Amino acid sequence: MKDKILQYLSKYTVITKELEKAIAESTFIQCFKKGEILLKKGSTSNECYFIIKGCIRSYYLKDGDEKTIEFYTEDEAVIPLNYDTIIPSGHYLECVEETIVSVGNPELESETFQKFPELATLSRIIGEKIMAQQQESFADYKMSTPEERYLNLVKRRPDLIQRVPQHQIASYLSIKPESLSRIKRRIMNK
Amino acid sequence: MKDKILQYLSKYTVITKELEKAIAESTFIQCFKKGEILLKKGSTSNECYFIIKGCIRSYYLKDGDEKTIEFYTEDEAVIPLNYDTIIPSGHYLECVEETIVSVGNPELESETFQKFPELATLSRIIGEKIMAQQQESFADYKMSTPEERYLNLVKRRPDLIQRVPQHQIASYLSIKPESLSRIKRRIMNK
DNA sequence: TCTATTTCTTAACTAAAGTCAATGCGACGA
């Protein structure tokens, strides 16, 4: 199970036996059922997740309906916006399907970081990378029409189209399910 | 001139005489004219900026027209997406008006960080803050209609409406100038 | 297995943004 995290981290640094042990001690594995809520609006968050298997969706509630912000799948880190703060969350985290995660929390994290400073550096580097990716996908999003966004999604994350309900895909693209149906038909007839 | 940076940093940490000196040594002041390009698409970037006075716009070129991603004004940090990497930039940075900035670069930065580890920590904290803000504004953007985005902009950054040409505001809201005109009229008639 | 519920699609209509073209306004330089 934990192999996947080590595999992920080994892309960035050399994993010593000691480090392996430290990571094993500072995280634990947890399993959630489809539909389970990991984080509610209004509550604080002191857990972050690394997805071993499954899919997590983050969304806001506005005018009674859900606005999907992001889908996280295998080998991705889910760090709530308010992680390690006392700020109540504005968004929800929900499991799209049965999901196995490795859970981290600030206390265990800072302990491990003190023992392994290279992990702190690593964490910063990965953080910067995520930030750069986010900025890029924001730019992509802003520059595209709903149809382009859908085509882009099909290209980059074809698995999502299969495993996530269409109305959640639609909300992710900021359109109504009816519009997504029409867009798909439009593309078919080309 | 440099007072503004110290003032900004003093919100986060105590500024000693030594630190003040180090900051003075690791940055320099530069002035750009209206319309000057600080970063071109395709080139690498080894400079970041802190705006003392003025306004900088980042934009992409798509299908021949400019897609504005962000406006940066007084007391804001402008860190190109590809800063301190060998990746060629996908976006441009342009001065909306005459702009005075404090310039930083990776070499000077890492020197100062070694001498003042608290500055490295600070830089990380500010980085995380910027990241959280970005995520929030992305969520806000995704959840809003063009009209809501315009009203939001008027509320949060009324100065931009005054100092930036309307067609750039429109591109920032991802609409055409004609649509922005209509939105303004619609709001007037309410 | 059968039912009930959710999800997806379709249709008709409304609302809003895109497109194209024309006009008006103001800044800037000759």
Add this chain to the structure above:
DNA sequence: TCGTCGCATTGACTTTAGTTAAGAAATAGA
């Protein structure tokens, strides 16, 4: 001072998304 150019606005028309409502398909639960 005048003329030019870029910018903002307006109008007519097209395209696309939202809304409402209905029905078909898929899914989950009893």
